[in-house]
Amino acid sequence: MARLPTEEVPPLSLAHGRAEARGALDGGHGPGAPAAPRSGAVPHDLRTGGLVLPTSTRCLVMGVVNVTPDSFSDGGAYADPDTAVAHALAIAAKGADVIDVGGESTRPGASYVDLAVELARVLPVVERVAARTDVPVSIDTRKAEVARAALAAGARLVNDVSAGRDDPELLAVAAGAGVPVVLMHMRGTPATMQDDPRYGDVVGEVEAFLAERCAAAEAAGVARDALVVDPGIGFGKRDEHNYALLAALPRLGRLGHPVLVGTSRKGFIGRALGLPMDERVEGTAATVVWSVERGARIVRVHDVRAMARVVRMTEALMAGAAAAGGDAG
Numbered sequence: 001m002a003r004l005p006t007e008e009v010p011p012l013s014l015a016h017g018r019a020e021a022r023g024a025l026d027g028g029h030g031p032g033a034p035a036a037p038r039s040g041a042v043p044h045d046l047r048t049g050g051l052v053l054p055t056s057t058r059c060l061v062m063g064v065v066n067v068t069p070d071s072f073s074d075g076g077a078y079a080d081p082d083t084a085v086a087h088a089l090a091i092a093a094k095g096a097d098v099i100d101v102g103g104e105s106t107r108p109g110a111s112y113v114d115l116a117v118e119l120a121r122v123l124p125v126v127e128r129v130a131a132r133t134d135v136p137v138s139i140d141t142r143k144a145e146v147a148r149a150a151l152a153a154g155a156r157l158v159n160d161v162s163a164g165r166d167d168p169e170l171l172a173v174a175a176g177a178g179v180p181v182v183l184m185h186m187r188g189t190p191a192t193m194q195d196d197p198r199y200g201d202v203v204g205e206v207e208a209f210l211a212e213r214c215a216a217a218e219a220a221g222v223a224r225d226a227l228v229v230d231p232g233i234g235f236g237k238r239d240e241h242n243y244a245l246l247a248a249l250p251r252l253g254r255l256g257h258p259v260l261v262g263t264s265r266k267g268f269i270g271r272a273l274g275l276p277m278d279e280r281v282e283g284t285a286a287t288v289v290w291s292v293e294r295g296a297r298i299v300r301v302h303d304v305r306a307m308a309r310v311v312r313m314t315e316a317l318m319a320g321a322a323a324a325g326g327d328a329g
Contacts, residue, residue: 001240043258044225046180048156051136053097053180055228055258055297059311062138063088063096064264065283067103067121067127076085082123085132088125092135095308099133100159100300101125101150102140118146123153130154135326138182144169161235163213164220175221182228182260182298183213187236202241203248206231211255217326230260239268246287249294258297263287265302285310293318 002228046053055061056113065088067142069079078084088099092201103121104113122139130137130153138157139150144167156179163183164171185206187197199205210229218224231252245252246261253259259297263269269283281303288307292314301307 026055036120041254041256043253043256043295046157046226046228046258048136048179048226051156053136058315059292059296060097060201060298061095061304061308061311062100062260062298062300063091063094064300064302065091065099065101065125066105067101067125068105072123079121079130084125085128088129088137089133091304092133094305095137096304098136098138098157098298099129100138100140101129101130101155102159103146104141115143115145118143122146123149126150126155127153130156142166142170144173147173148177151179155179158182160184161232163209164216165213167214168220171217171222173299174217174226175223178223178226180226180228181217181222182230183217184230184235185209185232197236197238197241199241202237202244203251206245207248207252207255210252214255214257224256227257228260228263229255229257233261234266234268241269242266242268246290246294249291249296253295259295260298260300261287261291261296262300263291264300264307280307289314 016266043055045056065078065084067078067081067084078087084101088101089101092099094269101122103118118141122141126137126139137150137155138152138159139147139155140159140161141150142146142160142162145168147160151158151173158170158174158179159182160166160170163185164181171181188195210231212226214224217227229252231249233242233245237245241264244265249259249261264284265277266284267279269280269287273283275278275283284301284303285306288301288310291299292311299307299311
């Protein structure tokens with residue numbers, strides 16, 4: 001499922017955005033409270049098909065493979081299966097820890113894709129990539145039948161932007177296969193999510209949503225240590241909502257699961273820098289550094305080689321600073 005929408009909604013007042021971001025930095029307890037720590041609870045590893053993904057100790061890089069004609073960033077570039085497979089193998093060689101394959105665009109205003117169409121797009125790619133690399137393949141879908149077929153074809157994770165709401169059977173499919181599942185927050189659907197999104201407390205509402213969806217997944221049989229949470233940057237959010245959620249990553253980490261962050265090439269970066277889609281690598285890198293430092297355990301990106309290096313260097317700085325005893329002055 002091709003994700004990463006541009007958020008074409010005008011921001012609310014700057015004062016409102018600053019207030020939300022300040023509350024997130026304060027850990028949600030209001031002005032004057034101590035700032036939230038840079039990391040939340042230590043998350044668990046993810047296990048799938050005998051493979052351990054070490055999310056308890058480092059941040060993984062999830063590379064994007066959009067097998068769609070209309071993705072916001074690279075629509076049509078990998079719609080041909082041969083091209084998509086070659087791209088997937090290339091990003092594996094560039095340092096991807098997970099390859100995320102999707103066949104339905106979820107950009108703002110995107111229409112629902114028919115089941116048969118989505119299956120025809122992703123299955124040949126998943127099967128061929130899984131057979132040719134040890135890097136685990138994730139299926140990015142909202143549909144239980146697509147998840148089931150992709151897992152049978154070799155996928156090892158399920159990434160659902162609807163968090164099991166669009167098709168509740170998807171959670172049971174993941175449970176039955178014993179694979180990790182990513183649960184993402186989105187207000188509405190891709191077709192409606194950017195229609196004037198508003199929150200009273202974006203961090204609290206997203207946190208409560210993710211906690212409820214984790215409980216629903218466990219009730220469906222998904223193991224607690226197979227859950228990943230994603231605040232859904234850009235999915236039914238204005239710019240100030242995105243900033244508040246990025247500031248609150250340590251708080252979301254205290255849900256006890258690895259936090260996935262997807263900021264790559266998104267509209268809020270373009271608006272901050274005044275840059276088009278193809279010139280947002282440095283802006284994406286800044287958001288990746290910020291996210292890793294604040295406890296993200298998976299970052300979903302397009303520019304895999306560059307972002308893998310950014311992640312590893314950020315982790316080296318964090319480890320070096322800790323070994324040196326923290327601040328130098």
